[in-house]
Amino acid sequence: xxxxxxxxxxxxxxxxxxxxxxxxxxxxxxxxxxxxxxxxxxxxxxxxxxxxxxxxxxxxxxxxxxxxxxxxxxxxxxxxxxxxxxxxxxxxxxxxxxxxxxxxxxxxxxxxxxxxxxxxxxxxxxxxxxxxxxxxxxxxxxxxxxxxxxxxxxxxxxxxxxxxxxxxxxxxxxxxxxxxxxxxxxxxxxxxxxxxxxxxxxxxxxxxxxxxxxxxxxxxxxxxxxxxxxxxxxxxxxxxx
Amino acid sequence: xxxxxxxxxxxxxxxxxxxxxxxxxxxxxxxxxxxxxxxxxxxxxxxxxxxxxxxxxxxxxxxxxxxxxxxxxxxxxxxxxxxxxxxxxxxxxxxxxxxxxxxxxxxxxxxxxxxxxxxxxxxxxxxxxxxxxxxxxxxxxxxxxxxxxxxxxxxxxxxxxxxxxxxxxxxxxxxxxxxxxxxxxxxxxxxxxxxxxxxxxxxxxxxxxxxxxxxxxxxxxxxxxxxxxxxxxxxxxxxxxxxxxxxxxxxxxxxxxxxxxxxxxxxxxxxxxxxxxxxxxxxxxxxxxxxxxxxxxxxxxxxxxxxxxxxxxxxxxxxxxxxxxxxxxxxxxxxx
Amino acid sequence: xxxxxxxxxxxxxxxxxxxxxxxxxxxxxxxxxxxxxxxxxxxxxxxxxxxxxxxxxxxxxxxxxxxxxxxxxxxxxxxxxxxxxxxxxxxxxxxxxxxxxxxxxxxxxxxxxxxxxxxxxxxxxxxxxxxxxxxxxxxxxxxxxxxxxxxxxxxxxxxxxxxxxxxxxxxxxxxxxxxxxxxxxxxxxxxxxxxxxxxxxxxxxxxxxxxxxxxxxxxxxxxxxxxxxxxxxxxxxxxxxxxxxxxxxxxxxxxxxxxxxxxxxxxxxxxxxxxxxxxxxxxxxxxxxxx
Numbered sequence: 001x002x003x004x005x006x007x008x009x010x011x012x013x014x015x016x017x018x019x020x021x022x023x024x025x026x027x028x029x030x031x032x033x034x035x036x037x038x039x040x041x042x043x044x045x046x047x048x049x050x051x052x053x054x055x056x057x058x059x060x061x062x063x064x065x066x067x068x069x070x071x072x073x074x075x076x077x078x079x080x081x082x083x084x085x086x087x088x089x090x091x092x093x094x095x096x097x098x099x100x101x102x103x104x105x106x107x108x109x110x111x112x113x114x115x116x117x118x119x120x121x122x123x124x125x126x127x128x129x130x131x132x133x134x135x136x137x138x139x140x141x142x143x144x145x146x147x148x149x150x151x152x153x154x155x156x157x158x159x160x161x162x163x164x165x166x167x168x169x170x171x172x173x174x175x176x177x178x179x180x181x182x183x184x185x186x187x188x189x190x191x192x193x194x195x196x197x198x199x200x201x202x203x204x205x206x207x208x209x210x211x212x213x214x215x216x217x218x219x220x221x222x223x224x225x226x227x228x229x230x231x232x233x234x235x236x237x238x239x240x241x
Numbered sequence: 242x243x244x245x246x247x248x249x250x251x252x253x254x255x256x257x258x259x260x261x262x263x264x265x266x267x268x269x270x271x272x273x274x275x276x277x278x279x280x281x282x283x284x285x286x287x288x289x290x291x292x293x294x295x296x297x298x299x300x301x302x303x304x305x306x307x308x309x310x311x312x313x314x315x316x317x318x319x320x321x322x323x324x325x326x327x328x329x330x331x332x333x334x335x336x337x338x339x340x341x342x343x344x345x346x347x348x349x350x351x352x353x354x355x356x357x358x359x360x361x362x363x364x365x366x367x368x369x370x371x372x373x374x375x376x377x378x379x380x381x382x383x384x385x386x387x388x389x390x391x392x393x394x395x396x397x398x399x400x401x402x403x404x405x406x407x408x409x410x411x412x413x414x415x416x417x418x419x420x421x422x423x424x425x426x427x428x429x430x431x432x433x434x435x436x437x438x439x440x441x442x443x444x445x446x447x448x449x450x451x452x453x454x455x456x457x458x459x460x461x462x463x464x465x466x467x468x469x470x471x472x473x474x475x476x477x478x479x480x481x482x483x484x485x486x487x488x489x490x491x492x493x494x495x496x497x498x499x500x501x502x503x504x505x506x507x508x509x510x511x512x513x514x515x516x517x518x519x520x521x522x523x524x525x526x527x528x529x530x531x532x533x534x535x536x537x538x539x540x541x542x543x544x545x546x547x548x549x550x551x552x553x554x555x556x557x558x559x560x561x562x563x564x565x566x567x568x569x570x571x572x573x574x575x576x577x
Numbered sequence: 578x579x580x581x582x583x584x585x586x587x588x589x590x591x592x593x594x595x596x597x598x599x600x601x602x603x604x605x606x607x608x609x610x611x612x613x614x615x616x617x618x619x620x621x622x623x624x625x626x627x628x629x630x631x632x633x634x635x636x637x638x639x640x641x642x643x644x645x646x647x648x649x650x651x652x653x654x655x656x657x658x659x660x661x662x663x664x665x666x667x668x669x670x671x672x673x674x675x676x677x678x679x680x681x682x683x684x685x686x687x688x689x690x691x692x693x694x695x696x697x698x699x700x701x702x703x704x705x706x707x708x709x710x711x712x713x714x715x716x717x718x719x720x721x722x723x724x725x726x727x728x729x730x731x732x733x734x735x736x737x738x739x740x741x742x743x744x745x746x747x748x749x750x751x752x753x754x755x756x757x758x759x760x761x762x763x764x765x766x767x768x769x770x771x772x773x774x775x776x777x778x779x780x781x782x783x784x785x786x787x788x789x790x791x792x793x794x795x796x797x798x799x800x801x802x803x804x805x806x807x808x809x810x811x812x813x814x815x816x817x818x819x820x821x822x823x824x825x826x827x828x829x830x831x832x833x834x835x836x837x838x839x840x841x842x843x844x845x846x847x848x849x850x851x852x853x854x855x856x857x858x859x860x861x862x863x864x865x866x867x868x
Contacts (some may be wrong), residue, residue, distance in 0.1 A: 050428060052424065052427075052428075071427075071432070072427040072428055073427050073428075073429075073430050073431055073432045073433070076427075076428055076429060076430035077430050081428075082428055084424075084425065084428070088422045088424060088425035089421075089422075089425075090417070090418050090421035090422055090425060090426075091421055091422075092417070092421060092487075093417060093418070093421060097414065097417075100414060101414040101415065101417075101418045101426070101429060101431070102429040102430070104411045104414055104415070104430075104431075105429060105430030105431070106430075108411065110409075110410065110411065113411070149425075149429060150428075150429075152429075153429060153430050293673040293676075293677075295676075295680070340856060341855070341856070343856070344855060344856075346673060347612045347673050347676050348855060350673050350676055351612070351806065351851075351855065352852065352855055354803075355803075355848055355851050355852050355855075358803075358848055359845075359848055359852075362845055362848070470799075471684065475680065475684070478677065482677075536688060536692060538684060538687075538688050539684070539685060539688030539689065539691075539692065541681075541684060542681050542682070542683070542684030542685035542687075542688055543681070543685055544681075545677060545678070545680065545681030545684065546660055546678060546681040546682060546685065549664065549674050549677055549678050549681065550660065550663055550664070550678075553674060
C-alpha cells in the first residue's frame with residue numbers, strides 16, 4: 001500500500017546496463033532525494049517512470065496502480081509530473097501560454113485553464129515574466145518554467161531533475177524555497193540533484209546510486225556518512241578515512 | 242490598422258465580381274481563394290503543428306475525384322462532392338496519420354511524399370473507377386464565374402475563421418506545443434498522437450473541399466493535374482511559407498502572391514517580353530518570352546530557395562525584417 | 578527456372594549501380610543529417626553531361642566518368658556551400674527547411690535541364706549499348722556488367738578512403754558526433770561541403786554508367802531520388818555496407834516485380850517498400866545485422 005514505488009527497474013541500452021535493479025518507495029508528501037555521480041542512471045530512472053524510455057524490466061507503481069509502460073501523457077494525467085534536466089521550453093510561446101498549455105490537462109475550458117495558469121505562475125513566482133517568449137528566458141527562469149508547467153498539471157508526485165544546476169547562489173536559494181512550498185502544498189517530490197547542499201538540506205530520505213545500482217538509502221545523515229557513497233563521489237582514499 | 246485590415250479586405254472581396262467583370266481576373270481570384278483554403282490547411286498541420294507535409298495533393302486530388310465520381314459513377318450532382326470531398330480526404334488522412342505519425346520530422350515529410358505518389362498511381366491505374374489518364378470531364382453547373390467566386394469566397398472565409406478559432410482554443414495550444422517540443426508536450430498530459438491526427442484531418446478536410454470545388458469549377462481533372470507534386474503540393478508549401486508559416490493571414494497573403502507569381506511566369510512577365518519582342522521585331526526575345534512562359538516551375542524552384550534563405554518566416558512572419566530592409570533609415574534592433 | 582536466374586542476375590547487376598546511388602546519399606544523410614531530395618536530379622545532370630559529351634564531343638561514356646564526376650563534385654560543393662550551409666544559421670519555425678531547400682534545388686536543376694534540352698527523351702547509343710553475352714542460358718548486358726564492376730571498384734575505393742585516409746576519418750567522425758569532431762579540430766563546414774561533393778560525384782558515376790542502357794529526360798530525377806531513399810533507408814543511414822545491401826535488395830525487388838507482376842509495377846514496388854521500410858525498419862538492415 002505504498003504511494004509510489006519502483007521495483008527492480010532495469011534499463012539496457014545496447015549492451016550497457018544503465019540502470020540495474022533499482023527499487024525504492026516514496027511516501028505521500030515526502031521529499032525523496034536521488035543522488036549519484038554523473039552517468040549513474042538517475043535521469044534514466046526518471047525517464048522510465050514517465051515512460052520516456054521503456055523499462056527493459058521492472059515495474060512502476062503509483063497509488064497501487066501499475067503504471068509501467070503507460071503512455072507518457074497518461075502518466076501525467078494520473079498525477080505524476082516531471083521536469084527535464086535539459087530544459088524544454090516551448091520556445092515560441094509566451095511563459096503564460098506555456099503554462100496554459102499545461103493547465104489544459106486539468107481544465108478543459110480556456111477561461112479556467114487561464115485561471116489555473118495564473119494561480120500557478122504566482123505560486124512559482126514567474127508572474128512578472130508571463131508575457132515574455134519562453135526562448136528569451138535566462139537559464140534560471142527556464143528551470144522555474146519547467147517546474148511551473150509541471151505544477152499546472154496538478155500533480156500529486158513531481159519528479160524534479162536537476163532544477164538547481166547552473167543557477168547562481170541566490171537563484172539556488174529561491175529554488176529551495178519553491179521546492180519547500182511545493183512540499184507544503186502536499187505534493188510528493190523525487191528530486192535529482194548534484195548540488196549536495198540542496199539535496200541534503202531538503203530531503204527527508206535519500207537514495208544513492210552508482211553505475212545504475214543502489215549503494216545506499218536512508219536519512220541524509222546516514223547516506224552522507226556511508227563509505228560507499230563517499231567512495232563514489234570522492235574516490236577510495238576519502239572513503240577509507 | 243491591424244484590426245480593420247481583414248474587414249476591409251473582406252468587403253473588397255465581396256464587391257470584387259461586381260466591380261471587375263473581366264473573366265480573366267475573376268478566374269485568378271477564384272484560384273486565389275482556393276489557395277487560401279489549401280494554404281490554411283497546410284498551415285494547420287505544418288505551420289502550427291510542425292508536421293511538414295509534402296503531399297497535400299493527395300487530399301486535394303481525393304476531394305476532386307470524389308466530386309467527379311459523384312457525377313460519373315453515382316449520377317448525383319458534383320456539388321455533393323463539396324460535402325463528401327472533405328470526408329473522403331479525411332478517410333485517407335486517418336489511416337495515413339495513424340501509421341505514419343510515429344515518424345518524426347523529415348521522415349514524416351517523406352511519407353507524405355510517398356502518399357502523394359501512391360494516390361496518383363491509384364488514380365492512374367484504377368481505370369474502371371477513375372478512367373485513368375483520361376480523367377473526368379463533367380458539365381459545369383454555372384456558365385458565369387460569379388457563383389463559383391462566391392462559393393470559393395465562402396470556403397475561404399470559413400477556412401480562415403476556423404483557423405482563428407482553432408488556434409485560440411485548447412487544440413491550438415496543443416498543436417503549437419507539439420511543434421515546439423513534442424516530448425515536453427507529452428509530459429504535460431498532451432496525447433500528441435491524437436492531436437496530430439486531429440490537425441491532419443482538419444487540414445485534409447479543408448484541402449479535400451478545395452479539391453471538390455476545383456472539380457466543379459474547372460469541369461475537368463486528371464491524375465497529373467490534381468495529384469501534381471509541383472503544382473499542388475509544392476505550391477501549397479510555397480503559399481504557406483511565402484505568406485508566413487504559423488500565422489492566420491499568412492495563407493491569405495501567400496495565396497495572392499503565389500497566384501500572381503504563377504501568372505507572372507505563365508504569361509512571360511505578363512506579356513512583357515512578348516510585347517518587347519513584337520516592338521523590336523527581335524526573334525530571340527520572342528523565343529525567350531516563350532521559354533519564360535514555360536518556366537514557371539523553375540521560378541517556383543528559385544522562389545523556394547530564396548524564400549527559405551531570406552524570408553524563412555514568410556511575409557507576415559518576417560514583416561519587421563522586410564520593413565527594416567526597405568527603410569532608408571536603418572532602425573536599430575532592440576534586443577529583449 | 579531460367580527466368581528466375583535471369584531475373585536474379587539483372588537484379589544484382591542493377592543493384593550494383595543502385596548501391597552507388599545509395600552510398601552517395603547515405604554519406605550525405607549520415608554526415609550532415611541532410612535529406613537530399615535533389616539526389617536524383619544530380620544524377621540527371623550527370624546524365625546530360627554524358628549525353629552532351631557523347632553527342633557533341635564524341636566522348637565515350639566510360640571516359641566521360643572523368644568529366645561528369647568532377648563536374649558534379651563541384652556542383653555538389655557549391656550547392657552545399659551556398660544553399661544548405663547558410664540554413665544552419667537561419668532560425669525558422671519551419672522545421673524541415675533543409676529538406677525543402679533540396680526540393681527547390683532539385684526543381685531548379687530539372688527546369689534548367691528542360692529549358693536547355695526540352696522534355697524530349699534522349700539516349701546515348703554506343704556500340705555496346707545493346708550488346709549481351711551469355712553464360713549458359715542467361716544473358717548478361719555488357720554495359721550493365723561493366724557498370725557493375727566499376728561500381729564495385731568505386732565502392733571498394735570508398736571503403737579505403739573512409740577508413741584509411743585522414744579526410745575519410747574526419748568525415749566519419751563528423752557523422753558520428755559533429756560536436757565532438759568540432760572539438761577535435763575538424764572543420765565541419767568544410768567537411769559538409771566536401772561530403773556533399775563526394776555524394777554528388779558518386780551518383781554522377783551511377784548516372785554516367787547507366788546512360789548507355791537507359792533513357793533520359795528532365796523529370797527522371799524524381800524516381801531516382803525516391804530509389805535513393807529506399808536504398809538508404811533499407812541499409813540504415815550513414816552505413817556504406819547498408820547501402821550496398823539496400824541497392825541490391827531494391828535491384829532484386831524491381832527485377833522480380835517486373836518479371837512476375839508487371840512492368841507498370843516496378844515503381845509501385847519501390848514506393849511500397851519505401852513506406853514499409855519507413856515504418857518498420859527505421860534503422861535499416863544495419864539494425865538487423867549490427868554492422
